[in-house]
Amino acid sequence: MNALLTNPFKERLRKGEVQIGLWLSSTTSYMAEIAATSGYDWLLIDGEHAPNTIQDLYHQLQAVAPYASQPVIRPVEGSKSLIKQVLDIGAQTLLIPMVDTADQARQVVSATRYPPYGERGVGASVARAARWGRIENYMAQVNDSLCLLVQVESKTALDNLDEILDVEGIDGVFIGPADLSASLGYPDNAGHPEVQRIIETSIRRIRAAGKAAGFLAVAPDMAQQCLAWGANFVAVGVDTMLYSDALDQRLAMFKSGKNGPRIKGNY
8 A cells, every 4th residue: 555644634734724623522433423524623532531442542533534624632641652552543643731841742752753763662564553554664654744732731831831842843732721720820710811811922932933832712702812812723612511511501491490501711
């Protein structure tokens, strides 16, 4: 199979195009495929806070593969062994949570690259990523198609942001609003003016460094604000929250005293 590996999500980021995404926390391929038919540019399949196994992630990648929506996998953390697994099942774009230092960022980059450029274990002949060895020259071309995003979501990470942005191999930085606001002393209050100021400043710093800037905003007005600040890959909802709110809203139409939608600014 003489196939050229491509990553449309990465290519659009390189061009500075805005991409609108959706967070998937429902852990099912059925829901993932429904989301993929909606037309979102990208879909975050969450392995950090959603109870996804590696097989769950695999099945969701299969479910969205026929569609234009591009999958992004967030593993529970950025260990070398976990990164190896999610790359082998075919993930091309990773979002690594809780990256606080440039050293951590370099370790993550190394985990995604085959030797001599990194430490990724070699197993292409048994990996979906290489179509079980059928993609010719997979190891030679895979680096160009990988997109590596890291999450900055603590005061420590903010203090080290410039150094993280200097790490070669990092394509974008995602601001994690919930953990960041808690780390700054404003738990469950990402809308606090000081948190908002820091988010704006961080997005502008990321873009000024030539990297893509990402954000999750479940409130539409916050999503629009982040886009105005320059964020160019923004998730505008979480599937489980949208489902829950839709159920509540429908029930409220028929039963008095029931709550309507509860979407708010924090994830």
